Amino acid sequence: MSFNIEFTGEFVAFFSLAVCAIVGAVMALNFTKVVHMALSLAFTFIALAGLFVVLEAEFVAFVQVLLYVGAITILMIFGIMMTKHQGEGQEPSRPLLETLGAIGCLALLGILIFAIRDANFPADSAPLPLDTTREIGKLLFTQMAVPFELVSVLLTVAFIGAVALAKREEDPQ
Amino acid sequence: MTFAQYAWLVPLFPVAAFAVLITLGRGAGRQAAWIGTLASLVSLILSLCIAGERLSGTVDEYNAHFTWLQIGNYSLNAGFDVTNLTSLMLVVVTLVSFLVNLYSHGYMRDDERITTFFAYVALFTASMLGLVLSDNLLTLYIFWELVGVCSFLLVGFWFQKPEAKAAAKKAFIVTRIGDLGLLIALLLLFWYMPGNALDFSSIHNVFTTEAGVIAGGITTLIALLIFLGAVGKSGQFPLHVWLPDAMEGPTPISALIHAATMVAAGVFLVARTFVIFQASDAAMTTVAVIGGFTAIFAATIGLAQNDIKRILAYSTVSQLGYMMLALGVGSVSAAMFHLFTHAFFKALLFLGAGSVIHAVHTQDIREMGGVGRNMKITAWTFGIGALALSGIPPFAGFWSKDAILTAALTHQPLLFWVGAVTAFLTALYMARLFFMVFAGNPRGEAHAHESPAIMTLPLIVLAVLAVVAGFVETPFNGWFGEWVTGEKPEAHTSAMVIVVSVAVSLLGVYLGWLIYAKGTVRRDIVSSRIPGLVKVLENKYYIDELYRFILVKPLGGLGKALAVFDEYVVDGVVRMAGQSAAGLGRLNARLQSGQLQGYALTALIGLVIIALAIAGRRFW
Amino acid sequence: MNMLASYLTLAAVLFCIGLYGVIVKRNAIIVLLSIELMLNAVNLNLVAFSKYGVQPSLTGQLFSLFTMTVAAAEAAVGVAILVAIYRARASVNVDEFDELRR
Numbered sequence: 001m002s003f004n005i006e007f008t009g010e011f012v013a014f015f016s017l018a019v020c021a022i023v024g025a026v027m028a029l030n031f032t033k034v035v036h037m038a039l040s041l042a043f044t045f046i047a048l049a050g051l052f053v054v055l056e057a058e059f060v061a062f063v064q065v066l067l068y069v070g071a072i073t074i075l076m077i078f079g080i081m082m083t084k085h086q087g088e089g090q091e092p093s094r095p096l097l098e099t100l101g102a103i104g105c106l107a108l109l110g111i112l113i114f115a116i117r118d119a120n121f122p123a124d125s126a127p128l129p130l131d132t133t134r135e136i137g138k139l140l141f142t143q144m145a146v147p148f149e150l151v152s153v154l155l156t157v158a159f160i161g162a163v164a165l166a167k168r169e170e171d172p173q
Numbered sequence: 174m175t176f177a178q179y180a181w182l183v184p185l186f187p188v189a190a191f192a193v194l195i196t197l198g199r200g201a202g203r204q205a206a207w208i209g210t211l212a213s214l215v216s217l218i219l220s221l222c223i224a225g226e227r228l229s230g231t232v233d234e235y236n237a238h239f240t241w242l243q244i245g246n247y248s249l250n251a252g253f254d255v256t257n258l259t260s261l262m263l264v265v266v267t268l269v270s271f272l273v274n275l276y277s278h279g280y281m282r283d284d285e286r287i288t289t290f291f292a293y294v295a296l297f298t299a300s301m302l303g304l305v306l307s308d309n310l311l312t313l314y315i316f317w318e319l320v321g322v323c324s325f326l327l328v329g330f331w332f333q334k335p336e337a338k339a340a341a342k343k344a345f346i347v348t349r350i351g352d353l354g355l356l357i358a359l360l361l362l363f364w365y366m367p368g369n370a371l372d373f374s375s376i377h378n379v380f381t382t383e384a385g386v387i388a389g390g391i392t393t394l395i396a397l398l399i400f401l402g403a404v405g406k407s408g409q410f411p412l413h414v415w416l417p418d419a420m421e422g423p424t425p426i427s428a429l430i431h432a433a434t435m436v437a438a439g440v441f442l443v444a445r446t447f448v449i450f451q452a453s454d455a456a457m458t459t460v461a462v463i464g465g466f467t468a469i470f471a472a473t474i475g476l477a478q479n480d481i482k483r484i485l486a487y488s489t490v491s492q493l494g495y496m497m498l499a500l501g502v503g504s505v506s507a508a509m510f511h512l513f514t515h516a517f518f519k520a521l522l523f524l525g526a527g528s529v530i531h532a533v534h535t536q537d538i539r540e541m542g543g544v545g546r547n548m549k550i551t552a553w554t555f556g557i558g559a560l561a562l563s564g565i566p567p568f569a570g571f572w573s574k575d576a577i578l579t580a581a582l583t584h585q586p587l588l589f590w591v592g593a594v595t596a597f598l599t600a601l602y603m604a605r606l607f608f609m610v611f612a613g614n615p616r617g618e619a620h621a622h623e624s625p626a627i628m629t630l631p632l633i634v635l636a637v638l639a640v641v642a643g644f645v646e647t648p649f650n651g652w653f654g655e656w657v658t659g660e661k662p663e664a665h666t667s668a669m670v671i672v673v674s675v676a677v678s679l680l681g682v683y684l685g686w687l688i689y690a691k692g693t694v695r696r697d698i699v700s701s702r703i704p705g706l707v708k709v710l711e712n713k714y715y716i717d718e719l720y721r722f723i724l725v726k727p728l729g730g731l732g733k734a735l736a737v738f739d740e741y742v743v744d745g746v747v748r749m750a751g752q753s754a755a756g757l758g759r760l761n762a763r764l765q766s767g768q769l770q771g772y773a774l775t776a777l778i779g780l781v782i783i784a785l786a787i788a789g790r791r792f793w
Numbered sequence: 794m795n796m797l798a799s800y801l802t803l804a805a806v807l808f809c810i811g812l813y814g815v816i817v818k819r820n821a822i823i824v825l826l827s828i829e830l831m832l833n834a835v836n837l838n839l840v841a842f843s844k845y846g847v848q849p850s851l852t853g854q855l856f857s858l859f860t861m862t863v864a865a866a867e868a869a870v871g872v873a874i875l876v877a878i879y880r881a882r883a884s885v886n887v888d889e890f891d892e893l894r895r
Contacts, residue, residue: 010796018803025810025830034820041826044807048833055800057840057854064836067861072829072868079822079872083879094817094888097774101816104777105809111784112805121797121845135851136858144855151862158866162873168880767891770824774816 013054020047034080042073059133176222177235177255183219183263184302186212187270187295194292199285209291210274213298217271220263227260228656236308236374247369253306254373257656258509262305262441265516266434270298272631273429276524279628280425280531290330294429297323301434305441309372310359313442317355317406320435321348327430328422340421347415351405355442358398365391373445380448389453396449396456399442400463407439407493410467414717416490420482424527427482432489432523433516440496440512444505451503461501465581465591468494470714472598476605477710480536481526484606488562489519491595495577498588504580506646509657511577514569514642518561521635525555528624528632529610538609545611547622550629552611554636559607561639563600564678569643571674576646579670589670597677604685612690800841808834821878821885825871832864 024044031037045068052061129135140148190212197205238252253259274294281287300319307313322345329341363369365387366379379386387395403409408416419431430436443450443460450456468491475487492515499508528551529544530536545552561568564575574596582589623629646653709715764775807830814827836857843853879885 014796014799018799021803022806022810025807028823028826028830029810029814029818034822037820037823038826041830044830045833048837051800051803051837052840055840055844057843057857060836060840060854060857063858063861064833067865068829068833071865073826075868075872076822076826079825079875082876083822083885084883097770098817100778101770101774101813104774104781105813105816107781108777108784108812109805109809111781111788112809113802114788116798116801116805119798121795129851132851132854136854139851139855140858147859151859155862155866158870162869165870165873166876769887769890770816777812777816 187299355402403439428523464497507576511573521558572643600681608689797845
C-alpha cells in the first residue's frame with residue numbers, strides 16, 4: 001500500500017469522519033446496554049452524513065440525518081422501550097458462532113479489500129453539477145417519477161403492515 | 174380396391190376385442206365373451222375374402238409399410254405382406270380361432286374368469302395374425318414374443334393349480350431359449366444384410382440373386398439360430414419338453430395354441446425365411462435330421478403315455494417334426510400342406526378330447542372306455558380326426574403325409590424310412606387312444622353324456638375339414654403346392670410311397686385294434702418281455718430328469734450363490750448408501766436449528782468459499 | 794491511491810462490522826440496527842461512485858435515496874414484527890426464535 005497521500009482538505013475530512021464512523025460502529029457492538037448501542041450507531045450515521053457532504057451529496061446527507069438519525073434510530077429506541085431487556089450482558093456466550101462469525105467477516109473483509117485494491121479505477125473525471133439538490137429534484141419528478149411513486153407505495157404498504165402487525169390482537173372473549 | 178389392402182384390419186378386430194374385454198373385466202358377465210367370438214368371426218370373414226381374392230390368381234402380392242423409426246440414415250419399416258402363404262395362414266388361424274372361441278363358450282361356461290379367458294384368446298389371435306402378416310423379421314419377432322406371452326398366460330390360466338403354474342413357467346422359459354437364438358439371428362442379419370434390411374423381400378433378394386453377399390459360414394449360423402427359435406416354438410427336440418407340460422392349460426387352448434397355430438409358427442418362420450436355409454446345406458440337413466428324429470422320438474413316447482392330452486401333445490411334437498422334415502428336404506409346399514391339414518385334424522382331436530374330459534372329468538385313458546356309446550358325435554368326429562392323423566386315405570392327413578414322404582424319398586431316403594416308421598407308430602398310438610377311450614366298457618365311475626351343441630358344432634366343422642382339406646393337393650394334382658410356393662411341383666407320383674404309407678398306417682391301426690379293442694394280442698406283450706423299454710418311454714426317455722440334473726440344478730445353485738451375494742454384498746452396499754444418506758440427513762437436520770443467525774453464518778461462509786474459489790482461479 | 798478506494802474500503806469495513814453484528818448479536822433490535830449499518834455502507838458506496846465513478850452522475854445518489862426509503866420500510870416492519878413476537882414470547886433474543894425449524 002502506498003502512502004504518498006496528499007493532505008488535502010478532503011482527505012483530512014474523510015479521515016476524521018471515517019474514524020468517527022468506525023469507532024461508532026465498533027462501540028455499538030461493544031456496549032452492553034441496548035440504548036447505548038443505538039445511540040452509538042446514531043453517531044456512526046451522523047458521521048456518514050458528514051461523509052456524504054464531503055462527497056458533494058448534500059441532499060443525501062440531509063436525508064440521512066433526517067431518516068436514519070431522526071426516524072430509524074428513534075424507532076428503534078421506541079422498540080427498545082416497548083420490550084423488556086433484563087439480564088443483558090450476562091447471557092451465556094456462543095463461542096462457536098462468535099468465532100466462526102468473526103472468521104467469516106474478516107475473510108469477507110479481506111476479499112473485499114483485495115478486490116478494491118485489485119480493481120483499476122479511472123482517474124477523477126467530470127465534476128457533478130453544483131446544485132445537486134435541484135438536479136435530484138428534477139430527476140425525481142421527470143426521469144425517475146415511476147420508481148419514486150412505486151417507492152412511496154412501498155412505504156405506505158410497509159407502514160400499514162407495521163401497524164397491522166404491531167396492533168394488539170383483540171381478545172376473543 | 175382389393176381386400177389385401179385391408180389385411181391390417183384382420184388382427185385389429187381381436188385387438189379391439191381384447192381391449193374391450195380386459196377393460197370390462199370380471200364384472201362384465203358371461204355374455205360379454207361373445208365380443209371375442211364376434212371379433213374372430215369378422216376376422217375370419219375378412220381372411221376368407223383375402224384368400225378368395227388370392228385364389229382367383231389375378232392380383233399381385235401386396236405389401237404396405239410405413240416408417241416406424243428413423244435412426245440416422247437407417248429407417249426401420251413396419252408393415253404387412255399379403256401373399257398366398259400368409260393368406261393361407263390367415264384363414265387357418267382365424268378359422269381355428271373362431272371355432273375354438275365357439276367351443277370355449279361351452280367348455281369354459283362355469284369358469285368365473287371367462288371374460289379374461291376370451292380376452293387372452295383374442296390377444297393371442299391378434300398376435301398370431303400379426304406374426305403371420307409381418308413383412309419383416311423385427312415385427313415378426315415382436316409378435317413372436319407376444320404369442321409366447323399369451324401362451325404363458327393361457328397355460329397358467331388356472332394358476333391355482335401348482336402344476337399349471339409350473340407348466341406356464343416351463344413353457345415360457347424353454348421357449349425363451351429358442352427366442353434368444355432367433356434374436357441373435359436377427360441381430361446378425363441386421364449386421365450383415367446390405368442396408369441393414371430386415372424385410373422378407375430384401376432377404377429373399379439377397380439370398381437368391383445376390384448370393385455371396387453374406388459369407389457361407391455366417392449364413393449357416395444365421396439359419397441355425399433361426400431354426401433354434403423355431404425349435405423352441407414348435408417343440409422340436411431338444412426343446413420339446415415344454416409342450417406336453419403345457420397341456421395343463423384349458424383344453425381349447427391346447428387346441429388353438431399348442432396344436433394348430435402357435436406351435437406351427439416355428440414351421441411358418443422357417444418357411445418364411447426358407448431362402449436362408451436353402452443357401453446352406455448344413456442348415457437344411459440339420460432341419461431335416463432334427464425334424465425326423467423328433468417325429469419318431471415323440472411318437473415312441475406317445476405310445477406309452479396314459480394322459481389323453483399328453484398323447485395328443487406328443488403327437489403334435491411328432492407331426493411338427495414331420496413338417497420340419499419336409500422343410501429340411503426342401504419341400505416348403507409339403508410342410509405348409511401338412512401344417513394346413515394338421516391344424517384342422519389336431520384341433521379337432523384336442524377339442525374332441527376336451528369334450529370327453531368335460532364329460533368324464535378325468536384325463537387318464539385307463540379310467541375311460543365305452544365313452545363312445547353315450548357321445549356319438551364326439552366319438553365319430555374324434556375317429557375321423559384319428560384316421561386323418563394316422564394317414565388313412567382319403568382323409569386329409571394321408572395326402573399331406575404322403576407329400577412329405579415323397580419329398581423325403583427323393584432327397585433323403587433314410588429319412589423316408591424314419592417317416593414311414595413314425596407313420597406306423599402314429600397309427601398305433603392313435604388306435605390305442607381311440608379304442609381305449611371310446612370302445613369297450615366303462616372303467617371309471619363317471620357317466621359320460623354328450624356335450625352341448627356349441628361344443629359339438631366346431632367338432633363337426635373340423636371333422637368335415639379333416640376329411641376334405643387333403644384334396645387341395647393330391648399326387649395327381651399339385652395345385653396347392655404351386656399356389657403356396659409359386660413353383661411348379663416336382664412330378665412325384667410314386668406308387669411305392671403310397672403303398673408303404675397306407676400299409677404301415679393300416680398295419681398300425683389293425684395292431685391297435687387287435688391289442689386294445691379285440692384283445693387277441695395281450696396288452697403287456699411288450700412290457701412283460703422288455704419292462705425297461707416301457708418304463709423309459711413312460712418317463713419320456715428321462716429327458717426332463719436329465720435337464721433337471723445337468724441344467725436346472727447347476728443353474729439353481731448358481732442362482733442361490735448369486736442370491737447370497739446379492740443379500741450380503743449388493744444389499745449391503747445399498748444399505749450402506751441408505752444409512753450414510755440418513756446419517757448425512759441427521760447431521761444436516763442439526764444445522765436446521767431454526768436459528769436465524771446460524772443460517773446467516775452458513776450463507777456467509779458459503780459466500781466466502783465461492784468468492785475464494787472464484788478469486789483462487791486466478792492463481793492456478 | 795485515489796479517494797474512491799478509500800471510500801470503498803471504509804464501506805467494506807462498516808459492512809463487515811454490520812454483518813458481524815447481525816450474526817453474533819443476540820438482541821433483535823441490535824440485529825435490526827446492524828442491518829441498517831450494512832445498508833448504510835452500501836449507500837456510501839453508491840454515493841462515492843456517483844462522484845468518482847467512471848461516469849459521474851446523480852443516479853448513484855438517487856439510488857441511495859431509494860435504498861434509504863426501503864431501509865425505512867424494512868425497519869418499520871422489522872420493529873413491528875419484533876413487538877408482535879415479544880408479545881407472544883416475552884423475549885427479544887434472536888436465539889429463542891426458532892419458529893423456522895417447524
